[in-house]
Amino acid sequence: MAGLHAFNVRFHLGGRNWPTNPYGLQGDGSVAIEPDFVIIGGRNHSSFRLAKWADHRIRMVDIVNVRTEGPDLRFDVIGVKGNMTVGFTLADSAEARRLAALLPTRQTEEFARAYAEREAFHDRIDYWSPSTPVIWGLLTLNIGIYFLMWLARRGQYGISLQTMPGWGWSSPVDAMIRSYQLAHWGANVGPLTLGGEWWRLVSSMFLHGSLLHIAFNMLALWQVGTLVERIFGSTRFLALYMIAGVCGSLASVLWNPHVNSVGASGAIFGILGGLLAFIRRENSGVPPTIVKELRASTLPFLLFNLTAGFLYPHTDNAAHLGGLVGGFVAGHLLARSLHVPERTAA
Known part of the structure; x- marks a missing residue:
């Protein structure tokens, strides 16, 4: 050419x-x-x-x-x-x-305005939260616990019962073994939680039932949480994550007193709820262009996953909804302004 x-x-x-x-x-x-x-x-x-x-x-x-x-x-x-x-x-x-x-x-006027708003938004989150230590800590903790549980199963029951690290499908014997192990490690087992072991509302947030389960949850946590941690700040984000996760676990056990539930999905839904609460606040420091983009990506994700949860019988949608509501309320309480203070000349 x-x-x-x-x-x-x-x-x-x-x-x-x-x-x-x-x-x-x-x-x-x-x-x-x-x-x-x-x-x-x-x-x-x-x-x-x-x-x-x-x-x-x-x-x-x-x-x-x-x-x-x-x-x-x-x-x-x-x-x-x-x-x-x-x-x-x-x-x-x-x-x-x-x-x-x-x-x-x-540049068109619309593009120039949107570009300037995106630059301002990234400058603001770079100023307040240049890194995301909590996300990396949560990923390490969840994956590390899953790996330790797999090692424990291999050591206790032998490799013949655990030829794969729990891909999401397994023999009935292996599924029973993993169910008992999850309960022993702190799953949200209804009779035990309601019987006084309230710590299970927290511990169950860091347990996962299969490799597919943890893979999907950790991918979602990384994709969503990285931005939300920078918006809220690491300390507030950790509080948002824990509050939403506990609300999800509580909703799960109250909805079904015989539940045996694990996973970080309630907390992840809560992160999205907190994000929606943040961007609807006046003077949040999130420009209109970014607000529009975040709503356009967050709402369909929530709608799709909640709908899929009602259709798939093994999904704990009570935890999802509880985490979402808890995160939305916590997002209002924990939100800060992203506006950067004006620098005065020395």
Whole structure:
């Protein structure tokens, strides 16, 4: 492809975190920069026919809102065929910035406002909470306890009963062994908890019944909790996590007095409840653009998982709802302002 500047890129068809393009291009391709045009080329996978190479010319005057995120580059195209977003991945961040410098710097008013608000939000959480020690501590504690329980099962019952570390499916004998072990290690067993062993409301938050169970919970905790810890601050976030988790355990045992429940999901739902409480407060320091984005991602997640919980018989939805409500209330009580105090000259 001819051009004053040429770049090797990679196109993606879909995915929430991948830059996409409206032309159906996928795989290795190229971008060439000419004085008045950008020419992107790649293999078209939009039909059932064999993929074939296609070039698309975009006028420079129609390109706005160029932005990079690591090696990914995106820009919007406005003009004759309506608005669209074109994105692709380059070799590295430096290459993405080099290409971005060759593209127009024009920004729409809406994009400029949203970009400024995102920058302000990240500056604020960087100022108040540059790191997330509580999240890493919780991940280490949950995974460490699960590993210790697996080692205990191997040592007590022999490898023949534990050929896998509890993937989520197992023999009836192994399932019974793990159920007894969870009760011994502190599961929220209704008769025991209501019989005076209230510490199980806390201990059950750090136990998991299978590898799939802990994998899903820890992934959700990391994805959601990292941002929420930075918004609340580590100490307040830990309080939010514990309050929500206990509320989830309490709701579980009150809803079903014969429950045998474990897992961090009640606390995770509480983190989301706390986030929703935080962003609805006036003068929270979370800009409108970020509030809109957080609501758009949080509410569907909650709706999907609560609906799935009612459909799947082994899901403890009482713990989810209890954690969500507890986290929402605690979020109101623990919330702080993210506004950065003005620095005075010395």
